[in-house]
Amino acid sequence: MLTDVQIRKAKAADKPYKLTDGGGLHIYVTPAGGKLWRLRYELERKEKLLSIGPYPSVGLAEAREVATNAKRLLREGKDPAVEKRLRRLQIVTDGGTTFEVVAREWHDMNKGHWVEQHAYDVLNSLERDVFPDLGSAPIKNITAANVISVLRKIENRPAAETARRIRQRMSAVFVYAIASGRAENDPAALVQKAMRPVKKGRQPAITDLEQARQVLRHADATPASPVTKLALRLLVLTALRPGTLITTPWTELADLDPQRPIWQVPAARMKLRLQYKDDDERDHLVPLPTQAIDIIKALRKLSGRTPYLFPNQRHAHRPASENAIGYLLNRAGYHHRHVPHGWRATFSTVMNERYKHDRHIIDLMLAHVPKNVVEGAYNRAEHLERRIELAQAWADLIMIDQTPIDDLLNLRRSVAPRIETTAKI
Template identity: 35%
Template structure:
């Protein structure tokens, strides 16, 4: 006899569990505690099995019958409802683990140690920060449930703040995360593939740089008169001589600098091209580093943060110092010392372009050619480093004389 809501509500607990049958294998199991559990009895391959369909009253009689019918539909096509439920639970757990945030973290860890393709420290930090901006919108959503509209809405929050380049780069990084999910069999396709052209195109800007010899001398003279933090002044004085990237300079550690050998070896993990870079130090550079040691010691960061020696100086410190000296961002930036060196060294007509490129640590796609150039141009680079420092001294002295 089929059950009714009245009969279910009036069912009282007994000393032992007992069943109240409905139809087509559905029954209610009444527990001594008073709990009422829906169960479906069925057979698969001659074996009797039971499937839980919920608790009463959370699951009413109508819902229990609907779930029974769904289970019987699976049986009709040769599927075991219990096994299908286990698969659904496993899939749910898998999807919960495969959120965008989880896969983005996994992708970033991979890129940090990805052999020759591994991110430089600064690139890793920047990329992880940009991806974290998507965390609020899609970080906890399984990648399989994220569509193009979800990604576009998340990235446009960055664009709406006027950060056009950050928005563009974030979309690129999101695409890399989705493609990694595809490659690791957790996603069928990259949902960002149809978003090309959806964002505003940022205006291409170049680092402010002084490349006129007279103005370069005036800048060097101005740096000598800088009255701010001593370590910042030393960084400004050293930067034009070594013309490494600002991040490589501020993250320099004394263990990388051999003043006796006049050599600074920047490890691969700190380099944009993920290859160790050897910087020959002129006599002037060595003396400047020795002066710096009197301020920061001989271990740890050569240019520590003003707040703690456990971190390097801020990435905005040198640019802020240049602003303090009166140079706008369009005139001169910390990165501009590289353009200054590149322009004036090439204009000198003394040094081979390959030697200058090696000094700037620009990559060479031909690994054999790159290895050859590294050895062939080292002696020229050592001479060039000394010539360059002497030339900078001359420009600075001319600027000082012109001001008298």
Template identity: 40%
Template sequence: MALSDTAIRTAKPAEKPRKLADEKGMYLLIQPGGAKLWRLDYRFDSKRKTLALGSYPDTGLALAREKRDAARKLLAQDIDPAAQRKQDKHERKVSQENTFEAVARDWMKTKGKEWTAGYATKTRACLEHHALPSLGNKPITEITAPQLLTMLRVIEKRGTVDMAHRIQQHCGAVFRYAIATGLLSADPTPSLRGALSTVKTEHYAALTDPKDFADLLRSIDEYRGEVTTKIAMQLLAGTFQRTKEVRFAEWSQFDFDTALWRIPAEVMKMREAHLVPLSTQMLAHLKELQALTGGNRLLFPSSTNRNRPISENTVTYALARLGFKGRMTGHGFRSIASTILNEQGYRHDVIERQLAHAERNQVRAAYNRAEYLFERKAMMQEWGDYLDKLKAGAAVIQLRGEAA
């Protein structure tokens, strides 16, 4: 006979636990101390089991029967309700422990081993300032694309569209890390494709007329500021590497016998070691510099701290003092070299390798590093000779006898 609320409420405890049967395997277990506990007896895999359904009066008769029926539906699907409950509890625990912030910090700790200190600091600051305040305490499994977009739109409305895109990329990396570690099944960021404003690409200022470039080269040679700054600009012009790679250059990276500059992977933007052939002109500039800073680790140490490189604005300010403010940047030397070398017929792949642009095909990239070194050595010497001719006032000239 089924139980009633009155029978449950008035039931008294005995010296030993006693059961008041309801129906479909459910009963009320009354403990000697007065506790009234709902239980469901069932069989699974030929084993007798008991499932707790709550305690009375917190769990009333109607709610207890709902829980019983839900358990019986699982049994009909050949699912053990006790095991399912344990799994649900585990998932809730994992979800609560693995907030977006917890996963993001674990991602930064893991991936940070591959990053430079500067990039790690910037990435952490981006997430801490923009993403963690709104998403940090949410379980990563519960974050939806609309929630992510709401956070990004706030950043976008501040006028920092590029930052919104950067944060989206960082968040996507965190979600993919969660997938890889078994905490998440899907990344919500691809759903946001096209939802943010397009970033307007700003090109680095660079001279386009060879005559203007020649004026710049002569101005650099006549620079009356710090000699180290002058040679930094000459190294940028002669090797067209990135300003960061020049700023952080160390004497141990240079081999004067083989005329090679070996830039380690941790300095490179693409995290891949890079070989830079040096022309005789560059070797002469470096030997001049060696007399000034050869006793230091860095080629271009800061004047205030010899263990730190010159600032990223040193070359920019020097170019401005030479009269090229707004017309030329340190990065502009790369654009100039790429344009001239391509126009004069050098192989595109050789130029791209010298610029250390990424090669998507990893097998081909490894092959190209070896294949192009001989050609790059010849090209860089011809480039050094070309710069000398420009400075001497030559008209528009070919780097070599005829374009190849």
């Protein structure tokens, strides 16, 4: 039996020669000094050679393990050299059926049925959370254990809701692979009940008017970019969805009527089904109270030369992330108590309590989809005059005793103390 010392000391000769380890396994030493592992074996009374690899890349222990596996194949009536070629072919074939390849194919097929932002979110979530671990793996070889390992990392961030959405997307990719003959099962479906439970319920929101005013005061006293603080205020005053507000381009506010400022948000940027995105009649009209106009004037000084009201701090040609507003509320002491989207609930609750007969108009101001055809027909009416009145009434209520904008912009953003909140939801 060979030893590593013998192999290392073996010198090149004028002719090739062998160093035998036993059982047909040997080192083939070339005249140039190369040392190659080979296995001599017989199959159907014919002598054959299996090339294992060069020494020292393939060590003595690994070469013996390969030889043992090859002899097992021989006992099963299989040719080790043929099986090796088949494995190489399978690797090449699997290169075209990795999870990433199939997932991108699935995404390309479906993105035409999704709104642009959703299509981006789907692919971005896979690129960020799945491809780094499973992207290069043949999709048919991925197990439930592999899938849950990826999802656990997301849950531990913690981002349990995100983990569940990504599981659904992975499952759709596996189903697509099964239908196209590249997978046999859906391991993402198997792990569904093994995921951590998610607490059901509405997004946290403070709906008491005085407590809501206090949220704004605490946010004003919390270190943050002036643009982020103004974004929070405009979100409160307009009751728009955070994603719609934060991606607002300046072009939408270029031609506001100074006497009757109405912001027309295109249907393409609203939360609507894809078939309604090009319907101009579904544009959302937002009456702007005087406090909102003051915010827009302040923003022009800060970001008026960029494409967006709220530009990304690193890439001014892109909008900021809506998470910026959420992080501000978290730092102000409202983590798990009040989220950016929660201002819509605040607006709805406060205004419905005071203006009970305007329920349909308040829903229209929130761009809510009517629950039935009759109500839908009623809510398609604009009711602009009343909406203007209600928008100003809401602004006057929520902005009582708030920091003036000029003072807000002059606050130092890095030294303000954290304010502990004691109010209960």
